[in-house]
Amino acid sequence: MNFFLELILLFLTSCVSSYLIMQFGIFGLKKAHILDHPERYPAEWKRAPAPYGIGIFVFLNFFILSLFVFTNIDLHSIWERKYYILLILATCIAIISFIDDLDTIDRSWFSVHPLIRLFFQIFIGAVIGITSIKISYMSNILGGFLPGKDIIELSQWAWHISDTFTIYWVPLIFTIIWYVLVFNSLNWSDGVPGLTWGLSVITLIIVAVLSIKLYLIDTSLASQENSKFVLRTLMILIPSVILLTYYDITRKGIMGDSGTMFLGFIIATLAIIAGGKIATASSVLGIYFIDAIYVIALRIYNWKNPLKWDKIHHLHYRLMQIGLNTTTIRSFIYTLAFFFWIAAIFLDRIGKVLLFLLIAIIVIFITKILTLKKEGK
Numbered sequence: 001m002n003f004f005l006e007l008i009l010l011f012l013t014s015c016v017s018s019y020l021i022m023q024f025g026i027f028g029l030k031k032a033h034i035l036d037h038p039e040r041y042p043a044e045w046k047r048a049p050a051p052y053g054i055g056i057f058v059f060l061n062f063f064i065l066s067l068f069v070f071t072n073i074d075l076h077s078i079w080e081r082k083y084y085i086l087l088i089l090a091t092c093i094a095i096i097s098f099i100d101d102l103d104t105i106d107r108s109w110f111s112v113h114p115l116i117r118l119f120f121q122i123f124i125g126a127v128i129g130i131t132s133i134k135i136s137y138m139s140n141i142l143g144g145f146l147p148g149k150d151i152i153e154l155s156q157w158a159w160h161i162s163d164t165f166t167i168y169w170v171p172l173i174f175t176i177i178w179y180v181l182v183f184n185s186l187n188w189s190d191g192v193p194g195l196t197w198g199l200s201v202i203t204l205i206i207v208a209v210l211s212i213k214l215y216l217i218d219t220s221l222a223s224q225e226n227s228k229f230v231l232r233t234l235m236i237l238i239p240s241v242i243l244l245t246y247y248d249i250t251r252k253g254i255m256g257d258s259g260t261m262f263l264g265f266i267i268a269t270l271a272i273i274a275g276g277k278i279a280t281a282s283s284v285l286g287i288y289f290i291d292a293i294y295v296i297a298l299r300i301y302n303w304k305n306p307l308k309w310d311k312i313h314h315l316h317y318r319l320m321q322i323g324l325n326t327t328t329i330r331s332f333i334y335t336l337a338f339f340f341w342i343a344a345i346f347l348d349r350i351g352k353v354l355l356f357l358l359i360a361i362i363v364i365f366i367t368k369i370l371t372l373k374k375e376g377k
Helices: 003-031 056-070 077-104 114-130 169-188 195-217 221-250 256-273 278-301 315-321 326-346 349-374
Strands: 137-139 151-153
Touching: 003 056, 003 221, 056 077, 056 221, 056 256, 077 114, 077 221, 077 256, 114 169, 114 256, 169 195, 169 256, 169 278, 195 221, 195 256, 195 278, 195 326, 221 256, 256 278, 278 315, 278 326, 278 349, 315 326, 315 349, 326 349
Parallel strands: none
Antiparallel strands: 137 151
16 A cells, blocks of 8 residues: 555544544543533633543554554564554553543542652653663754764763663763653643644644655655654544644643643654654744743742742743733744744754744743733833
8 A cells, every 4th residue: 555545544544533532531531520620720710610631532542543553564673662662651651640630630549749750751761762762863053163063973972781781871861851841841831721732733743744755855764664653653643632632722621631741752752753853843842942941940040849830930821911812822822833843944053043042032021022012112
């Protein structure tokens, strides 16, 4: 079968399975009274309680379809190992996060402390970094000034434990930082209905477009297998993420951490696997990368717990404080993310650095700028 025809069929199959799993899942959550507390949301206290933690069904759809697809094709042993690593870790993330969701709505006997979540995120990054899925190189942003140094090989720094086992400690550190940053940036963006999932849809589509381009340009066996793996995964994921974005915006269900953490893991992993599309994924999620760093710095400066969630300092809450509604905030951040992606594609390395500086300025000062404009100054 033609590969692109296979992708279309896989996409359509995921559309149907996502809808059915979501419908049955929401019905089950309602029957089990696993519902949120709308009175805890200042702008939503009048609505009826909605099924909470529906993000777990995005994982469930991924688990079922990917298990069927990847066990029925001839995978190279390396890719088979990567797939099972991804599936096992994704399952652990989904289960632990769903327990945390139950605790959020007071339906769990125990809670997952923020420090435990952080250590778990570090553990996930460490497992990925020690295995063959890791950040093994990075582009040299000063490549224009240092000829012949366009790529910095991170794998040159290693601890040789034995003849058969080596820990590449610099890639390990970079990989852990990448996962922790993606996990928390996506998690903290979950303050406006549909915002997290909309950003995720944009990111996944971008990775898909770039993977198709790489598949068509680079015909080497390794690159082809790499692109096929990523594109099959994306065709399974994208329909369910789009569907859940709709449910989350309309409040027919609340995604919860089970969806956010699972999706953060998938995005972080695919960005590494898809030919090192970390910079491109960062251009979309960069708004909340900078927001996360900014909020952590503010909390530390004010002697507050940097891991504690609040409804004051994050970008979407600051935009609410100046009078913007959730639809406007969502559209504004989607648009910024889209234009940052377009800019990142056409900019060189120095341009991408300047782009992130621009993102930082916008994230930190946008509420001040909009306030002055509102006041006519």
